Amino acid sequence: MTRDSGSPPPTQRDEPAAPHPHPAAAAHPGGAESAPGERPLVQAEGLSKFYPVQRGALAKPSFVQAVVEATFHVYRGETLGLVGESGSGKSTLGRLVLRLIEPTVGRVLFDGHDLSALSSRALRAMRRRMQIVFQDPYGSLNPRMTLREIVGEGIVIHRLARSRDEETAMVEDALQKVGLRPDMMERFPHELSGGQRQRVAIARALAVRPDFIVCDEPVSALDLSVQAQIVNLLEELQDELSLGLLFISHDLRVVEHVSHRVAVMYLGRIVEIGPTQGVAGRRHHPYTRALFEATPSIERGSKARRLLPGAPGSAINPPDGCVFHPRCRRSEEGKCDVEIPPLEELVPGSGHRVACWYPEIE
Numbered sequence: 001m002t003r004d005s006g007s008p009p010p011t012q013r014d015e016p017a018a019p020h021p022h023p024a025a026a027a028h029p030g031g032a033e034s035a036p037g038e039r040p041l042v043q044a045e046g047l048s049k050f051y052p053v054q055r056g057a058l059a060k061p062s063f064v065q066a067v068v069e070a071t072f073h074v075y076r077g078e079t080l081g082l083v084g085e086s087g088s089g090k091s092t093l094g095r096l097v098l099r100l101i102e103p104t105v106g107r108v109l110f111d112g113h114d115l116s117a118l119s120s121r122a123l124r125a126m127r128r129r130m131q132i133v134f135q136d137p138y139g140s141l142n143p144r145m146t147l148r149e150i151v152g153e154g155i156v157i158h159r160l161a162r163s164r165d166e167e168t169a170m171v172e173d174a175l176q177k178v179g180l181r182p183d184m185m186e187r188f189p190h191e192l193s194g195g196q197r198q199r200v201a202i203a204r205a206l207a208v209r210p211d212f213i214v215c216d217e218p219v220s221a222l223d224l225s226v227q228a229q230i231v232n233l234l235e236e237l238q239d240e241l242s243l244g245l246l247f248i249s250h251d252l253r254v255v256e257h258v259s260h261r262v263a264v265m266y267l268g269r270i271v272e273i274g275p276t277q278g279v280a281g282r283r284h285h286p287y288t289r290a291l292f293e294a295t296p297s298i299e300r301g302s303k304a305r306r307l308l309p310g311a312p313g314s315a316i317n318p319p320d321g322c323v324f325h326p327r328c329r330r331s332e333e334g335k336c337d338v339e340i341p342p343l344e345e346l347v348p349g350s351g352h353r354v355a356c357w358y359p360e361i362e
């Protein structure tokens with residue numbers, strides 16, 4: 001089952017200059033701030049990140065092409081799922097969007113503001129509105145801090161409370177929102193279960209009242225039953241607070257369940273993006289198709305049919321042409337190994353874009 005993606009944006013590109021209908025509006029009827037015509041909360045434009053690598057003193061410097069020309073948007077109240085194999089660039093892209101790392105090329109507009117053009121003071125203020133929840137609730141929480149300190153830290157840094165009492169009330173409120181009792185405030189992370197710890201990580205993000213959260217594999221380290229609880233919690237919070245979410249996961253089933261739209265990454269590039277039902281249902285890109293076919297679906301009751309053939313290429317020396325062509329069953333010599341396919345809509349106005357010379361249609 002997928003979340004309703006509502007009306008797809010009518011424009012060809014994913015980074016509209018003009019406002020267009022909010023794709024999450026239909027999924028959140030009556031949801032706060034989901035007015036049609038609203039501009040995207042987050043717009044990533046041509047983001048690339050190349051890391052220099054030196055393989056020997058005399059060798060020419062080369063680059064890991066972690067993310068290449070990623071363009072997408074996220075609305076308030078909307079979840080964009082980001083899937084792909086390990087090393088495809090998902091985490092790097094999540095960090096680029098938050099400007100936790102600097103892009104080599106490209107820019108991010110947050111609520112219309114170019115993050116690279118902000119003063120450090122303005123960027124600090126903007127940072128409150130953009131949070132991240134990491135995969136590992138063990139590693140991401142300071143074991144020497146109590147829940148009050150962990151959840152209250154951002155409130156103090158951003159001076160959101162006028163008194164200690166108000167700070168306490170805000171911590172309590174954040175804990176309650178994630179289903180934890182306020183009387184747990186003086187506990188330490190090691191006294192909690194994995195699921196409770198991840199709730200604390202979410203409470204920490206929520207405490208500063210953000211508009212947008214990057215969830216980087218937020219449930220991958222948790223047991224299946226706890227995964228469902230955390231996913232449901234994120235959905236409830238999103239509905240209540242109209243949060244924009246970038247939900248990064250290698251687990252297609254989770255992404256299919258939580259996302260209004262999905263972006264598929266391969267070797268640093270977005271190769272398919274669109275409403276979840278379109279991407280998961282039609283699977284136009286041969287990589288998307290292979291990825292779904294390699295994933296068992298609980299709802300469809302299927303078993304994994306086959307593994308994705310071949311190994312992912314190197315991000316240091318990616319293949320010419322389409323980066324997926326060496327593994328692709330539809331690859332044509334002289335075309336796919338030479339020319340990079342643009343990310344384009346097959347059906348104009350569908351909001352579903354594919355980077356493939358010979359997309360799967362049936």
Ligand SMILES: Nc1ncnc2c1ncn2[C@@H]1O[C@H](COP(=O)(O)OP(=O)(O)OP(=O)(O)O)[C@@H](O)[C@H]1O
Nearest residue numbers: 051064066085086087088089090091092093250315
């Ligand atoms: N600081 C860095 N220096 C050099 N290369 C890096 C750095 N960070 C990431 N990379 C490389 O960039 C590519 C993308 O990595 P990234 O962690 O973004 O992928 P991912 O899809 O999130 O993978 P995973 O699911 O395993 O976390 C990989 O080839 C990785 O080795």
